[in-house]
Amino acid sequence: MARIWIIAKMSLLENSRKQVFHVLCLLMLAVIASSTLLSIFTEGVQIKILKDLCMTCILFGGAALAIALGATGIPNDVESRTIHPIVARPVTRAQYVVGKFLGTLITVAMGIGAMSIAFGMLIYMYQHTFDSFLLMAVLFTLLEVALITAIATAISTFATPAVTTVITFMIYLAGTIKIGYIGGLIEQSTNVLSKGIFLLIYHALPNLECFNLKTALVHHDAIPAAYLGQVATYGICYTAFVLVAGAAYFASREV
């Protein structure tokens, strides 16, 4: 565990110095700050739009950070050979992959944390009270981002940063629309083969929509604790499975 943490710390130091991290964080913070300009709406509507906009911003910002940083960590180390002195230590490839994943996740969490603080401050400014459900929504966004980071990290064990970025982005999009779009395709499909293919894609793709508590946050909908528990378990298991697959491949790879 100590070795995983050392690799994670190095990855965090490396990622937090990357330009893409600073640019994306500043951009999202600017969008969140600019949402104060929505004063043309009535107060109730304004708060709803503000929450909707800010949560979308946190979600997309987090996903973009996860893809950009997760896709480059391992390939850059292999390309620049900074990996050699590390794997020449008593470090297994699995420890290395998990360490890189954790380092990236902590960096992304820092970005999400900054955006969430700005969002929380805005809410407090308008409502004069702290919305505790906001914390829950951010936590589940973090879980979604962990899954995306794991996918990017796993793909980056065999693909270049560009290919990893494209594939992870496509999985992210498909995972976000899978219930509505791919679910619809399955229902409409009459051919057994195409139905089978759609079903396979449907079950293989992560369901990212289930982590999105934005609507509940905006409309103050109650969500059963059991459902939240199921979603959290699903997210953790999927993330672990993807990481194990990535680590297993990386263990057989020559560096």
Next chain:
Amino acid sequence: MELPIKTENLKKVYYLGRRKGTRTALDGLNIEVQEGAVFGFLGPNGAGKTTTIKMLLDFVHPTSGSAAIFGKPTTDSATRQMVGYLPEQPYFHKFLKPVEVVSMHAGLAGVERRTIRERAMNALERTGIAEYADTPIGKLSKGLTQRVGIAQALVGDPKLLILDEPTSGLDPIGRRYVRDLLIELRNEGKTIFLSSHILSEIENICDTVAVLKRGKLVESGPPDRVRNDNSIIIAQTIPIDPNTRNRLKFIDVIVEQQADCTMLTIDPKNVYEVMRAMEEMHLPLLKIETRRESLEEAFLRLAA
């Protein structure tokens, strides 16, 4: 006691694609490195030295054969607990400081957390770069970065050091410093597996040398055994043109062009033939002497 390094018929074939086929980087390597020895691993570029080191550290997998470190297969990450490795060109994140890099490696090597910084500073002091401990690596010269690499290799107090070109990029003072350090480490009982091109440095510190040529081991043993037992003849003549040089090379003469003369290294059994050729080519014999073959000359004879 298990040997620090043992390879048996170690072979690596790289697949280069459908059109280019395959390339054998290493072909049936058998070496044994004794505990406490300094093992010089020699060979021209592309001979398979770095490939061997990569297989010893499990960066690449052998096509066939096996390698073991202290009796355990190299695929076992625990073997690397006893190993300190210096890459040919140490690559570290440029934003990190030497003390951070060496501390990180101390942690990875399993050094106790509370002693990590102290051990890192000791390693930096030992390699003579303690004063640069807090300077970002991106601002250090190539030679100083090389010393950071040596410090990270030493920080875990390994029993076996695998050093790929440890004096690469160092100035003469730095080279002397590293050579003295290697002697010091040998005296401490460390086993050192050393790949280098600078043979004059290896000659004085190695207990055993192995010469690789195109992936195959062509000679191994103590430097005295690898060197030709017979004396060699060194002849000095005037500067020569490329045609003459080629004619001389054809009769097994090593030709070394110097600023104002040409040095010919001649195998004693060819001496009459060379003298006749020199007479035919109207090359004056300025000086001739006999002496024992150096490791560099042996290397040129075996690997060129």
